[in-house]
Amino acid sequence: MNCAQARDTFSALLDTRTAATAHAEARAHLAGCPDCQREFSSLNQTLAALDAMPTPSPTPRLRQNFYAMLEEEKHSAASLRIAATREHRARRVSLWGWILSPIAAAALLGLGFFVGQRSIPAATPAPANDAVAMRQEIKTLQDQVSKMGQLVGYSLLQQQQRPANDRLRGVLTSATLENPNDQVLNNLIGALALDPSANIRLGALEALYPHAGQEVVRAGVLASLPREQNPLVQVSMIDFLAAARDREAVPVLEKLSTAAAADPSVRDAAKRALTQL
C-alpha cells in the first residue's frame, strides 16, 4: 500500500464509528511511514480542537418566541379545522388497531412456530402507529395465521386499553412466576413484539431471559427483532440471541450488521453477536 492509498482510509480511521473495522494494511503503512503519521496526527489534532470548542446555549428568548409562535399558529383558523378532522381520523385508526393488533400478535408468534421457515421478510422500518404500513404488514401476516389454523392467545384487545403502568405490572408479575405456562410466555412475546412502550418491551425481554432455552421464546425474540425501531431494545434483543446461542439468528444479524439505516450501536452489537454464535 502506498501513501495515497493509506490516506484514502484516513477518514474511516478518524471516524470512531468506523475506526474499529480492520484497515490493517493502512495501519501497517501508517506504522512505518513518518509522513503519513504527521498527516494523520494533524487531522486528528484538528478534530480534537473542533470537539473541544464550547457549545453555547441560546438565551431564554428562543424558547419564549417559539411557544408564542406555536400558540399563534394553534389559534389560526386553518389549524383549528385540521385539528377537528384529525380527531375523526384518530378514532378510525384506533378502531383498526383494536381489531387487528391481536391478529398481528398471533401472526408474529405464528412466524416463530413455523419450523424451517425462520427467514424473516426484510424489515420494513415503520413506526407502530403508522396505520397504513401496519395494515399492509398485517394483511400478509394474516395469510400465514389462517394457514396455521390456530390463534395464539395474546389479546392486545384488552392490553391496549390498559394504561402503561398497568401493562408493565402485568409483565413484571409474569416475570416472577417460577413456572410460567405457555400463555404467559406468549403474552410476554406479544408485549415484546407489539407494545408501543419501549419500557414495556424491555421489561418483557428481561422477563424472557430465564426461558431463553425454549425454542418458542428464541423464535419470538428473533421474529420481533426486524420490526423493532428503538436501538436500545434492538441491542438488548441481539444480546439476548447471542446469550442464547441461537444460530438461527445469523441471517438476521448479518443483515443488521450492515444495514445503513440501523443505529451504529445496533450494527456493532450485531457484529459482536455474530462472533459469539
Place this chain on the structure above:
Amino acid sequence: MIAAFEEIRVHPSPSVVEKPRLAPVDTSAEQRSDHALMLAVREGELDALGELFERHHGPLFGFLVKHTGDRAAAEDIAQTVFQRMLKYRHTYRDEGCFTAWMYHLARRSAADHFRKGNATPQATDPADLNEHADDTPHAAHRAATNDDHALLQTALARLDCDDREILLLARFQELSFAEIAGILECSVGAAKVRAHRALRELRDIYFRLQNEPIP
C-alpha cells in the same frame, strides 16, 4: 514503530454516547419517536412540536452558532427553522427522518441569512461562547484554551460555507452519512469525500493561523 502509531489516539466524536443496557426506564415516558411526533404535527397535533423543540433546539443552535459565528443570528435562524417546520409541516414525508429534515431546513435558512448581506461569518468572541457554554471549564483552563477556540473559530469562518456546513453536520449532529447525503442532495460517497476534504482544508487554515506571528 507500531507502538508509536498506537499512541495516535482517535478522539471519540461527542456524538458517540455509551448507552446503558436494559436500563431502568421511566415508566411514565411513553416516548414517541421524533418521526412519530412530526407526523402528529403534520396531522394537526401542533403541541407535538413543543416536544420536538425541547429535544432539538440545543444541538440545532450549537450547529448554527458554529456555522455563523454569531449568537444572535443563530438564534434568529433557529427560530426561523421551527417556524418553517410549522409552515411546511404538510411536506414532511411518511418515510422521512426528522433530524435530517430539520438540518435541511436549517441549511436553507442559514443560506438565506448569508444572502441577506452577512456574506462573511464573523468569529465570535470565544469568551462570549464560554460564558454560556453548557460545560464551563475551569477558569485557568479557560484562559489557556481561549486562544485555541478563537483560532479555530477564525479558521472555521475562513472555510468555504459548504465545507463548514458538512464538517459540522458530520462531526456534531448525530447524523449518518446517508442522512447527510440526503440533506446535501448528493451521494453517500460524495458526502464522505467532501467531509474529509473539508477537514483537510480546516486543518491547513488552522495550522497556518497557529504559525502566524502575533500582530
